[in-house]
Amino acid sequence: MPFGACVLPDGRVRFRLWAPAATSVELCLENQAGADILLPMHRLSDGWFQLETAQATSGTLYRYCIDRSLLVPDPASRANPDDVQGPSQVIDPASFNWLDADWLGRPWSEAVIYELHLGTFTAEGSCTAAIQRLDYLVDLGVTAIELMPLADFPGTRNWGYDGVLLFAPDHSYGTPDELKTLVQAAHVRGLMVLLDVVYNHFGPEGNYLHHYAPQFFNEHHHTPWGAAINFDGDGNGCVRDFYRHNALYWLEEYHFDGLRFDAVHAIIDDSLPNILEELAATIQAGPGRNRHIHLILENDGNQVNYLQPGGFTAQWNDDLHHALHLLLTGEADGYYADYADQPVLHLARCLAEGFAYQGQASGFRNGRSRGQPSRNLSSGAFISYCQTHDQIGNRAYGERIGMLAPQQRLQAGLAVLLLAPSPPMLFMGEEFAAVTPFQFFCDFQGELAAAVTQGRRREFAGFTAFADPVARARIPDPNNPATFLCSKLHWACLELPQHQDSLDYYRRLLALRRTFIVPRLPGQSGSGEFELLGATGMRVCWRLTGGSRLSLLANLGNDPVAADLQMTGSAFYISQADLPEAFAAGYAPAWCVAWYLDEAPI
Structure with missing residues (x-):
């Protein structure tokens, strides 16, 4: 890695910093006696500064002194134990004893993903504590855990999308070795581990790049967070290298099995190849040659050119979520309005063809067209879910779907989602109908904290329920520690029958998926076919x-649907015992689901 601190074979440490706007850079080594050591770094070409020294070793705390006035952490720090404003720590990655040499990952066709936030997944909120729940996830039927972003963020609690030191796992979750131990423990149990990374912006506090490397940003492109990351302007070479190496770092140094790239629609890059294409090619030519590596997108643009042949494995399918959520809850505010005309049509199209919006105009986006045709891609390119951190946490009170939808509807929706060919994703706790919310939380201070709290409440001013300022004032304060604490899962509720029943239902569906669906997914190509039955019924075939x-x-509606309901093959799931008789009589009862498998050749 050309950035940061690297322990050399002879024990010395090489420090490298890209600081094109700096006149001088000194390495500041923290001395336990209180007298810091300042060592001038050598200026190289193209804005680089470097120093090799025997005065540092693994564990040494250090910072960079810019122009003898500003002390900054290493932007490529492998660890920052005293938060983003504190010193970085030299880490020797070769000191960890990996025991997973035989682990090659798992094929994507086996993917059942479990998204979790390390800080709220357990009471302790640590990597070490999470290990104690891995056997539970295996028993549930999960094959991959997806960790929300871990890059070092300001304070001790955050969703992770405010990271500023992109190579340093936040110390509130544990040390780098403890994170590696979690990954290794997952591999021992046959679990893949995916990591959410944020390459579209830095958090609002603790990023010093503007001071000594303003070329890291491109003022010609603007994003909701200010100037865009400079992927296509002057001096972009080092910036692109920074992100290429960050992706490789998590995959190689931490043995992650894949990455989920956050909000790539907010990455602005007019170069060819763009940074996403370059990342995919770099990873395929690197760790992807020898083991299963899965690259996942969040992309509001519904662009298909990145998927599968384009190098990325799959995309989060918000279209499916929105249509299903509307059917289960009746909510049609905000972006749900785009699906309110024919929610069953939108859901059926997602199940069969991937996206609902494949170039159609989006009313929520002021009539702009959205998406590209997706029916030529296989079902594996679209990740399905009824809950995510976004879809829960971006609600004013962080309510989960179980708090919003009647049980009969929810169970029908889950039977559709978990048995369809597309890889399903759960959000932590949904399988046992967790009653704890997942709210938006952070740990900023001073004026920034007040601005975030006020901004959070302003976001809901357009909703009828929060038109009154008094109602908005009741929205939980993201900076209040209680908002974070109430979002932690309460595992003890599993002792109650209703939560155990929910868990058993998820286990049953995932066992059916493992038996009937997964063995028949490898090599599947192309889309399915769908037809609508009455106002709320659908038939989908793959x-x-x-x-x-x-x-x-x-039938995802409150009234029976009359239609020709003759099906071929054997039923391996029916939501009600009397469904075969109802179908034979020519009607589908309210909120019913049936799955059939026909082994006959084409």
Whole structure:
């Protein structure tokens, strides 16, 4: 890695910093006796400063002194134990004893993803504590955990999207070695580990790059967070290298099995290849040659050119979530309005073809067209879910779907989602109907904290329920520690029958998926077919590996649907015992779901 602190074979440490706007840079080594050591760094070409010294070793705390006036942490710090304003720490990655040499990952066709936030997944909120829940996840039927961003953020609590030191796991979760131990423990149990990374902006506090490397940003492109990351302007080479090496760092140094790239629609890059294409090619030519590496996008643009042949494995499918959420809850505010005309049509199209919006105009986006045709991609390119950190946490009070939808509706929706060919994703705790919310929380101070709190409440001013300022004032304060603490999962509720029943239902569905669906997914290509049945019914069919035919028949409405409901194949899931008789009589009862598998050749 060309950035940061690197322990050399002879024990010395090489320090490198890209500071093109600095006149001088000194390495400041923290001395336990209180007298810091300042060592001048050598100026190299193209804005680089470097020093190799025997006065530092693994564990040494250090900073960079810019122009003899500003002390800053290393932007490529591997650890920052005293938060983002404090000194960085030299880490020797070779000192960790990896025991997973035989681990090559798992094919994407087996993916059942469990998104979790390390700080709220357990009471302790640490990597070490999370290990104690891995056997539970295996028993649930999960094959991959997806960690929300870990890059060092200001304070002790954050969703992770305010990271500023992108190579340093936040110390509130544990040391680098403890994170590696978590990854290794997951691999021992056959679990993949994916990491959410944020390459579209830095957090609002603790980023010093503007002071000594303003070329890191491009003022010609603007984002909701200010000037864009400079992927295509003058001096972009070092910036692109920074992110290429960050992606490789997590995959190689921490043995992660894949990355989820946050909000790539907010990455502005007019160069060819753009940074996303370069990242995918770099990873495929690197760790992707020898093991399964899965690259996942969040992309509001619904662009298909990145997916599968474009180097990325799959995309979060918000279209499916929004249509399903509207059906389950009746909520049609905000972006849900785009799906309110025919929610069953939008959901059926997502199940069969990937996106609902494949170039159509979006009313929520002021009539702009959104998306590209997606029916030529396989189902594996679209990750399905009924809950995510966003869809829960961006609500004013962080309510989960179980608090919003009647149980019969929710169970029908889950039967559709978890047995469809697309890889499903759960958000931590949903499987046992967690009653704890997942609210937006952070740990800023002073004026920034007040601005974030006020901004959070202003976001809801357009909603009828929060038109009154008094109602908005009741929205939880993100900076209040209580907002974070109430978002922690309460695992003890598993002792109550209703939560155990919910867990058993998820286990049953995922066991059916493992038995009937997963073995027939490898090699599947192309889309499915769908037809609408009455106002709220749908039939969706897919061709899977070996010529087998998978079929779904569902009525996601309050009234029975009359139609020709003859199905071929054997039913492996029916939501009500009397469904075969109802179908034979020509109607589908309210909120019913049935799945069929036909092994006959094409």
